[in-house]
Amino acid sequence: MTRSKFSVVWLLAALVALVVVPASASAKPTITLSGSTSVAPLATLWAQKYVKACKGCVKFKLLQGGSDVGIADVSRGRVTIGMSSRDPKPSDAGGIVFNRVAKDAICLATNKANPLSNLDQNAVQSIFSGSVRSWNQVPGAKQSGTIDLFVRTPASGTQDAFQKIFMGDAKVFSGASQKASNGLVQQSIKRDKAGIGYLSEAFTKGLSVASYKGVPCNLRNAKSGQYGGVRSFYFVTRGKAKGAAAKWIRWVRNNKAALRIAAREWVPFK
Amino acid sequence: MEAASLNEVALQEPSLEVDRTDRRVELLLGALASTILLLIAGMIIFVLVKALPSFTHNGLAWFGAGGSVDEQLMDIFNSPAEPDQYVYHLRAWPLLYATALITGVAVFISVVFSVLAGIFIVEFAPVRLRKVIEPVVKLLAAVPSVIYGLIGILVVVPFVAHHLISEGRKESVAYVIQLDGTSILVGIFILTVMICPIMIAIIVDALRSVPDKWVEGAAALGVNRWRAMRTVSLRAIRPAIVAALVLATARALGEAIMLSMVAGSVGFAPNPLDGLTFFLEPARPLASTIVDNSEGLSVAPFGQTMYAFAAILLVSSAFLSFAGWAARKSFSRYTLGAR
Numbered sequence: 001m002t003r004s005k006f007s008v009v010w011l012l013a014a015l016v017a018l019v020v021v022p023a024s025a026s027a028k029p030t031i032t033l034s035g036s037t038s039v040a041p042l043a044t045l046w047a048q049k050y051v052k053a054c055k056g057c058v059k060f061k062l063l064q065g066g067s068d069v070g071i072a073d074v075s076r077g078r079v080t081i082g083m084s085s086r087d088p089k090p091s092d093a094g095g096i097v098f099n100r101v102a103k104d105a106i107c108l109a110t111n112k113a114n115p116l117s118n119l120d121q122n123a124v125q126s127i128f129s130g131s132v133r134s135w136n137q138v139p140g141a142k143q144s145g146t147i148d149l150f151v152r153t154p155a156s157g158t159q160d161a162f163q164k165i166f167m168g169d170a171k172v173f174s175g176a177s178q179k180a181s182n183g184l185v186q187q188s189i190k191r192d193k194a195g196i197g198y199l200s201e202a203f204t205k206g207l208s209v210a211s212y213k214g215v216p217c218n219l220r221n222a223k224s225g226q227y228g229g230v231r232s233f234y235f236v237t238r239g240k241a242k243g244a245a246a247k248w249i250r251w252v253r254n255n256k257a258a259l260r261i262a263a264r265e266w267v268p269f270k
Numbered sequence: 271m272e273a274a275s276l277n278e279v280a281l282q283e284p285s286l287e288v289d290r291t292d293r294r295v296e297l298l299l300g301a302l303a304s305t306i307l308l309l310i311a312g313m314i315i316f317v318l319v320k321a322l323p324s325f326t327h328n329g330l331a332w333f334g335a336g337g338s339v340d341e342q343l344m345d346i347f348n349s350p351a352e353p354d355q356y357v358y359h360l361r362a363w364p365l366l367y368a369t370a371l372i373t374g375v376a377v378f379i380s381v382v383f384s385v386l387a388g389i390f391i392v393e394f395a396p397v398r399l400r401k402v403i404e405p406v407v408k409l410l411a412a413v414p415s416v417i418y419g420l421i422g423i424l425v426v427v428p429f430v431a432h433h434l435i436s437e438g439r440k441e442s443v444a445y446v447i448q449l450d451g452t453s454i455l456v457g458i459f460i461l462t463v464m465i466c467p468i469m470i471a472i473i474v475d476a477l478r479s480v481p482d483k484w485v486e487g488a489a490a491l492g493v494n495r496w497r498a499m500r501t502v503s504l505r506a507i508r509p510a511i512v513a514a515l516v517l518a519t520a521r522a523l524g525e526a527i528m529l530s531m532v533a534g535s536v537g538f539a540p541n542p543l544d545g546l547t548f549f550l551e552p553a554r555p556l557a558s559t560i561v562d563n564s565e566g567l568s569v570a571p572f573g574q575t576m577y578a579f580a581a582i583l584l585v586s587s588a589f590l591s592f593a594g595w596a597a598r599k600s601f602s603r604y605t606l607g608a609r
Contacts, residue, residue, distance in 0.1 A: 037566060
């Protein structure tokens, strides 16, 4: 009896020690973000750098979701900034401002042995929806036989953007091989002569990149706006950005270090 | 009299002291052990509570088949922001089927192989070979799974794609599923390679602990070595085989990264009616599904669906331990080292 009582006391002591780690309140302004999983990695890098650069002048809290979650959150005032990788829609709530902070190019890539010169939206839709399953039916293809599709997992932001920009209402073939990251898509296409996939421009090394609607997929065309497969990354605010958030957005758009971070994998604002 | 009582005290005191230290250690260890129990209980409750919405919205149909599970996951991920409009519709059968299929086949092959390998190492292998094999087996048992995954995707998958999958075979199922080398065949093969060393290590240790007398007794009755192994040693170590089985199955059930890399990562239920093509079709077990979709965990209904997968894994591993315990208990009368 006493033994078990004692262990209960020990247990309680341990629990109390765990619980009583007080969260110290501070007067620092806090910027809360929620939304797009594809913007979140970039926003995280920016936030870390910014906190370091301004010596902890501000605190960040970041939650991920879909772009729509971010936009809904910010229009209700639950967060300071909603992250969005989609353009504004007429159905969005009034009074919110989309601040573009970066761009991202999504390229269509094939194996080096099977370079495709150009794909139009129709060709992309029929290949990725699975209605065309053979390279023989794709004009300009050097490869023959079955097409191997490499796509991204449902929760991926790249998948989301590909669906919206390239596919429209067409559904991606459900038998396509799903990869969890850009790197895995790149690796799969590299070793598969019959492969085709879509991925962020930063990952196209070693692959043959197809033009989309006649425009080659590269950072320059993405920046100039000629390339169609580009999505913008937005920081959405309720009204015009104010205070610490406004300062941060200005830093993100103009600071050299911030632009360098964006240039790692994305198309920077400037 | 006085001297005698002093003596008594002197005799008793150290033992009292020891007793107190013992008690303190006992309490400390007891507290630690119960903390672990509490953590496990807390974890199970947490996962089940998180998983509940996914189960209650679908009912028993959750476990059934219907539609493309990947499209359903996509719809869940793209749920509207309002909680009352969350999408939960899911038919998880392809994932459950893939988990059971890959784990079951790999564990079955491993048991047969490991028992034979264990007998060879303990009874038949020359001493020199044994001295090399044993450390190598133990080393293999400790290799992280992502390394197996890398070897799989860089070596085994391209090999299968180039040598085992013909263009005709690809075309025959092109409109249903894509054969690109990532397949349950590769998944099962690498999983088998991964869990065999664990089983072999346990079985070798168990075979060693069978008293020599038992085998010698059998030999004295004129039985050859193979038969003595089969009828005496193997029977004696049945609890150890069950233990090895439970451990290996648990590892196979939870294997996520490697299978996500080599088994294709498509929410597809391979069809045995396709003949040999069946083994070349891709699939994705539960654990891999969780890992592959971790990007979207913060979307509430999507996260809850992932928790539902986790709950299935938790419950099945609990069930597994229980079944192992029951099996060992039923063997306990005739075997060695059972409790």
